[in-house]
Amino acid sequence: xxxxxxTLIVVLVSxxxxxxxxxxxRRAPVGSVFEDGDRASGxxxxxxxxxxxxxxxxxxLAFTSYDQSxxxxxxxxxxxxxxxxxxxxxxAAVRGELGGELVxxxxxxxxxEWPRMEAGEQLxxxxxxxxxxxxxxxxxxxxxxxxxxxxxKYLDRTADREQARADRxxxxxxxxxxxLWVTLFFIAAVICGFVLFFADSGERWYxxxxxxFSVISVxxxxxxxxxxxxxxxxxxxxxxxxxxxxxxxxVLGKDRAFVGDRSPLPCDARGVAKRPSA
Numbered sequence: 001x002x003x004x005x006x007t008l009i010v011v012l013v014s015x016x017x018x019x020x021x022x023x024x025x026r027r028a029p030v031g032s033v034f035e036d037g038d039r040a041s042g043x044x045x046x047x048x049x050x051x052x053x054x055x056x057x058x059x060x061l062a063f064t065s066y067d068q069s070x071x072x073x074x075x076x077x078x079x080x081x082x083x084x085x086x087x088x089x090x091x092a093a094v095r096g097e098l099g100g101e102l103v104x105x106x107x108x109x110x111x112x113e114w115p116r117m118e119a120g121e122q123l124x125x126x127x128x129x130x131x132x133x134x135x136x137x138x139x140x141x142x143x144x145x146x147x148x149x150x151x152x153k154y155l156d157r158t159a160d161r162e163q164a165r166a167d168r169x170x171x172x173x174x175x176x177x178x179x180l181w182v183t184l185f186f187i188a189a190v191i192c193g194f195v196l197f198f199a200d201s202g203e204r205w206y207x208x209x210x211x212x213f214s215v216i217s218v219x220x221x222x223x224x225x226x227x228x229x230x231x232x233x234x235x236x237x238x239x240x241x242x243x244x245x246x247x248x249x250x251v252l253g254k255d256r257a258f259v260g261d262r263s264p265l266p267c268d269a270r271g272v273a274k275r276p277s278a
Contacts, residue, residue, distance in 0.1 A: 003237040006224050014217040017192055021199055021212040030202035044194055051187045055222050058176060058184070062229035065175040069232045070240055072167025077244035079161040080106050081251050086157065088259055089150035090140060096263035097136050099256065105129035106249050108271030110242045113169075117233040123169045129271070130162070176230045184226075188219050 034040040080102055087098040108129055117123065126134075137158075142148040195212050228238045256262075267273050 006221075006237060009224065010217050010220045013220050014213045017216040018209040018213040021196055021208055022205060024196050025199040025201055025205065025208050028199035028201045030200065032198050032200045034197060040197070044191075047187070047191060047194060051191060051219075054184070054187070055226075058180065058226055059222070059229065062176060062226050065170065066229040066232040066240075068167050068170060072164045072170070073240060073242065074244045076109070076161055076164035076168055077106070077248040079157050079164060080245075080248050081255070083154060083157050083161065084252055084255055086150050086154045089146050090154070091142065091147055094136055094140050096261055097266075098133065099261055100263055100265045100267075101129050101133050101136060103249070103252050103256075103265055104267035104271050104273070105133065106245050106252065106271075107267060107269065109245045110249065111270040112272070114233070114242045114245075117169065118239070120231075120234070126162070127165065128273070129267075130165075132266075132273075133158070176226065184223060188223070191219065192216060 032040075084099050084102050087095055087102070090098060105127055108127060113123060113127065137154070140151060142151040192212075192215075195215055198211060200208060228234075232238075232240045
């Protein structure tokens with residue numbers, strides 16, 4: 001959701017609630033329907049405090065998921081570069097093939113997996129190029145100490161990369177369960193209805209409008225924040241982008257030029273596997 005749409009939602013919902021309060025105010029008695037304003041304010045304080053505590057816990061939970069996805073994406077991108085550098089110490093027979101498949105892996109994350117995650121699709125299993133890398137790695141026969149060390153390090157980083165990918169894709173499904181959203185909307189509705197009982201025909205209209213507008217705007221803005229944190233990969237304002245993997249692709253391009261790797265890549269610019277020539 002874009003920043004403009006988020007702002008419009010906050011303004012429109014809060015303005016609508018303020019308008020409802022002004023309509024109720026026309027028939028409200030002077031001083032509101034509460035004979036004891038302090039007692040009513042105390043009850044409202046209890047409701048608002050419980051709601052704020054619940055919101056705080058949910059924001060923390062959603063931000064934890066958001067940060068896990070962001071950290072996983074950055075770690076996955078960093079490990080791709082490290083694995084490419086490690087392949088340069090592998091046997092020459094598979095060095096170029098492994099390096100090319102790592103580039104294709106990065107391309108597929110940017111141009112295939114990320115759009116699917118933005119559309120709300122849950123990614124399952126391995127990346128298609130992860131399988132290709134595994135098949136190539138099975139053909140590796142390290143003989144020297146350097147090759148054996150590189151092979152072991154490559155395996156360790158493969159496990160780390162798969163864990164980082166799991167962290168990245170974890171946030172696409174969201175972590176806030178449906179019943180919790182229902183509870184949030186229910187409490188928000190209770191607060192909105194309770195504020196209506198503070199309608200006072202003896203008070204200035206703009207003060208009454210500000211009373212409802214401020215309460216509802218804070219609630220709506222916080223719930224929109226939770227929505228963004230709970231769904232971090234969706235497009236729009238605040239959503240995660242494949243910036244780290246795009247940077248990795250640029251680094252891999254420089255690394256290939258530095259080591260003189262001119263072997264053809266097994267995929268196109270979007271990470272789609274090329275068909276073998278007839």
